[in-house]
Amino acid sequence: MSHKNxxxxxxxxxGGIGMAALERYYLSRGWKVAGYDRTPTDLTRALCNEGxxxxxxxxxESIPAYFRDPEKxxxxxxxxxxDEHPGFQYFRNGGFTVMKRAAVLGLITRDSxxxxxxxxxxxxxxxxxxxxxxxxxxxxxxxxxxxxxRNYNSNLLLSETSPYSVIEADEYDRSxxxxxxxxxxxxATDPDHLDIYGTEEAYLESFAHFTELIRPDGxxxxxxxxxxxxxxxxxxKTYTYSRDKGxxxxxxxxxxxxxxxxxxALPDGTSIDGIELGVPVEINIENAxxxxxxxxxxxDLDRKAARRAIASFMGPKRRFEFWLKEPxxxxxxxxxxxxxxxxxxxxxxxxxxxxxxxxxxxVAFQPHLYSRTRDFAPEFAEALxxxxxxxxxxxxxxxxxxxxxxxxxxxxxxxxTDDKMMINKEDLTETIxxxxxxxxxxxxxxxxxxxxxxxxxxxxxxH
Numbered sequence: 125m126s127h128k129n130x131x132x133x134x135x136x137x138x139g140g141i142g143m144a145a146l147e148r149y150y151l152s153r154g155w156k157v158a159g160y161d162r163t164p165t166d167l168t169r170a171l172c173n174e175g176x177x178x179x180x181x182x183x184x185e186s187i188p189a190y191f192r193d194p195e196k197x198x199x200x201x202x203x204x205x206x207d208e209h210p211g212f213q214y215f216r217n218g219g220f221t222v223m224k225r226a227a228v229l230g231l232i233t234r235d236s237x238x239x240x241x242x243x244x245x246x247x248x249x250x251x252x253x254x255x256x257x258x259x260x261x262x263x264x265x266x267x268x269x270x271x272x273x274r275n276y277n278s279n280l281l282l283s284e285t286s287p288y289s290v291i292e293a294d295e296y297d298r299s300x301x302x303x304x305x306x307x308x309x310x311x312a313t314d315p316d317h318l319d320i321y322g323t324e325e326a327y328l329e330s331f332a333h334f335t336e337l338i339r340p341d342g343x344x345x346x347x348x349x350x351x352x353x354x355x356x357x358x359x360x361k362t363y364t365y366s367r368d369k370g371x372x373x374x375x376x377x378x379x380x381x382x383x384x385x386x387x388x389a390l391p392d393g394t395s396i397d398g399i400e401l402g403v404p405v406e407i408n409i410e411n412a413x414x415x416x417x418x419x420x421x422x423x424d425l426d427r428k429a430a431r432r433a434i435a436s437f438m439g440p441k442r443r444f445e446f447w448l449k450e451p452x453x454x455x456x457x458x459x460x461x462x463x464x465x466x467x468x469x470x471x472x473x474x475x476x477x478x479x480x481x482x483x484x485x486x487v488a489f490q491p492h493l494y495s496r497t498r499d500f501a502p503e504f505a506e507a508l509x510x511x512x513x514x515x516x517x518x519x520x521x522x523x524x525x526x527x528x529x530x531x532x533x534x535x536x537x538x539x540x541t542d543d544k545m546m547i548n549k550e551d552l553t554e555t556i557x558x559x560x561x562x563x564x565x566x567x568x569x570x571x572x573x574x575x576x577x578x579x580x581x582x583x584x585x586x587h
Contacts, residue, residue, distance in 0.1 A: 127231060127235065129198075131196055132156040132158075132197050133146075133147070133198045134157075134159055134191045134198075134199050134200070135201070136159065136160050136199065136202070136205050136209065136211060136212050138158075138160060138161045138178050139178070141271070142225055142268070142292075143159070143200065144280075145268045146229075146268070148174065148282075149282070151175055156190060156191075157175065158176060158187075159177075160178070160181075160186070161178060161180060163180060182209055182210055183211065184211050186211065187211055187214060192218075194219040199220045199223070200225055200228050201223075202224070203299075226300070226302040226303070227302045229291050229303060230302035232289050232291070233291060233303045237289070237422065238289045238291055238305050238306050238307070239251075239288060239289070239418050239422070240306075241290075241292055241309045242308065242309065242334055243309070244295075244311075244313060244315075244316045244467070245312050245314070246311035246312055246407070246411055247292050247293065247309075248270040248462075249271075249439060249440060250311055250411045250414045250418075251269055251270070251291070251292045251309075252269050252439070253437055254290055254414075254416075254418050255267035255269060256433045256436075256437050257419050257429065257433040257434070258286070258288055258419060259281050259433075260429045260430075260436075261425075261430070262426065263286060263419075263422070263424040263426070265281060265283055265288040266280075266281065266282055266288070266290070267280065267290035267291075268280060268290070268291050268292065271441055271462070272441040274438040274445070275436065275438050288422065288424075291303065295327075296320065298330055300334050303334075304338075305338045305339065306339050306342045308334065308338050309414055309417075309418050310335075310346045310347060310354075311347055312347060313327070313331050313350045315327045318499050319493070319495035328351055331352050332355050335352075335356045336355050336356065339360075340357050340359035340360060341359060342361075345365060345372075346362065346364055347365060347366055347370075347410070348365065348366035361421075365410070365413050365414055366413075367409050367410050372388060372389065372391065372414075374386040374388060374389070375387050375389055376397075377409065383400060383404050384400070384405075385399060385400045385401075386409060388413055390417075396416065396427050396430065396431060400431075401434060401437075402434060402435050402437040402439070403437060404479070405476075406471070412434050416430050416434070442462040443462055444472065445460045445461070447460055447576050447579075447580050448580055448584075456583075458565075458579065458580060459565045460572075460573055462567075462569055463568070463569075464491075464492040464567075464568055465500070466500050466504050466506070467507075469489070473487060473508075474510065477510065484512045484562035484563065485510075485512050485513070486512065486513040486514075486556075486559060486562070487508060487515070487567060488517065488552060488565070489514065489516055489567045489568055490517040490518070490519075490520050490568030490570045490572040491517070491519045491520065491568065492520050492522060493519070493523075494525075497532070497534065497535065498534075502538055505536075505539045508535070508541065509539050509540040511565075513541065513561075514536075514545070515544075515545055516532045516545065517547060517548070517549045517552060517568070518531070518548055518549055519531065519532055520569070520570025520572075522570070549572070552579070556579050
């Protein structure tokens, strides 16, 4: 299977962030690109302006004539597209090459040296950091990221000459099994997506299989202390990292005046000194170590470029993103974060409390998926209990139908914080307007972030 057979691509589910990166990648290579999505968004409008022909009509008749040649058209789809979708059926029954987005990323990894970042959490930020490091150095890269990187206002970085591709390796639906990594990074294996895997053992086995896919001349980088038992092929070198120990680790960590600096110890006995985080939160110490380590393992690490890149790194949108940051010791802040797993939520809240010690923290949380809420309600409640005030929204269903008896209330009941409430999403802006918050954090992988412009505008209009 090779890209050489095709010169055009049609995307069923063209408005997804991951799909958009592939669409732009193929446009950059001179392909014609078209697709379907359910509803117009800012992203689909941007893609249309860039040359993607997107329709919002699911009928087969809406597919442009240019994309009806099965010999030259690559069809890409997401698992969210139902089998009965008429346009999708046209391609599946018409002899077209039809591939999931993950399989197309697999093609790209086989045509390049892929740095593939997997893990329950941390993979978007870590892969984005690595991409920023490579892009800031002579090596360059093509990068397909899971979030919009604020440095570039894009989830795609392009290079005509670089041998490297940076890819977020998603474990949902076992998508990362399509990849052939050159460097594989595993940040965490806390069980998630149990609607797919069923058990923690099956989840861990999926990551173990991912390690078998690494090229024999490649390397595996694993966070210290994971339950995972990797099974890389002969020839694959394995390394560990963490904040405090491993082949790659931090030393001399200093915090103060809103900054975090540290040195990174490397396995060759040297170190990169004076690393300063552009987004100074605790979890980014480990994220920066993993990103620098992955690039180091390619043999193409430019140490000065890496130091500059970490300092200038602004992070992906919705990953600890400041919407308001007033100066001074009493200045108020509004922070948005994508955390949707209990461990992510716990780490995000702890990071805010470390950044603003002694300040009153309000957390507005939108649970994501009925199955995840059912599976982790006690853990979510425990994490949210770190906050001084909790505003809990309805569950964001995404791809799921409701599960009887599963609502946000099963989290609310377990939260130990006395100041807690459950509201409809539509009431969030007005609720926050009537709260005299100090530090506000909005959290979740759904659409809670859509309320932020109004929340910030309300605050600024009254202060």
